[in-house]
Amino acid sequence: MKNKNKLLTIMLIILVCITLIGVIALLIVSQLNKGDEEEKPSIDEIVESSVDIAEITTNLAGENFIRISLKVQTDSLEAGEELTKRDFQVKNIVITELSEMTPEQLDGKEGKVAFESSLKTKINELMDSGEVQQVYITSYIIQ
Template structure:
């Protein structure tokens, strides 16, 4: 069988094409299952990588009371664990930000979005492990 030159060339070509196909399939499976940078995380990932504050009650600058909770979504479980350890610092940031706002600032959707974005950037600045993806307002009551 190895004495015919044409048969040897065909075997080499078939084996080469098979190896190229296997490598291409492995690479395709590897890169297609990883999450893309712009892809939205699943709800399980959000829950696993997030931490919820206790209920916070504080005064606003307009002599109103704010009562609410926030869920902070981090990019990794290690970052979510760090959030839990830094709970007092996060509560401090939230209270300081709320103290500068009035009830009118928090009545609109834009006001809540601005507060969430401000909290995200402030908490990100103190994080050692990972980063904050988003802050969700889960409860809000202004009196």
């Protein structure tokens, strides 16, 4: 009888340990998944915190000229308001960047992505509050 009680006690302890290990593993996995799932802004939030850069017509390096419009997405409404006030500085950056580029450098997806990335970096250097998340080309013509 004494052996049966010992065996039952050992089995009960093992069962409790396995249950605890399972609960701890479940908690760890759920905590790790929370860190992976960043909350993405809704399209309405993106539009609210974005700023349209009116159409700019300027010369490229060489004999061509470009007509381009942009939308700049920021990380907050405050950053969007600041960017709206800095509109003239953003236009200056766009014109300066484009004046050094040839049509071939803007050609294709890679050229446009490189241009957008360059603008994002340079505009972020201006910003005091918030930052630029993405620059989008909304219209684009080279002649």
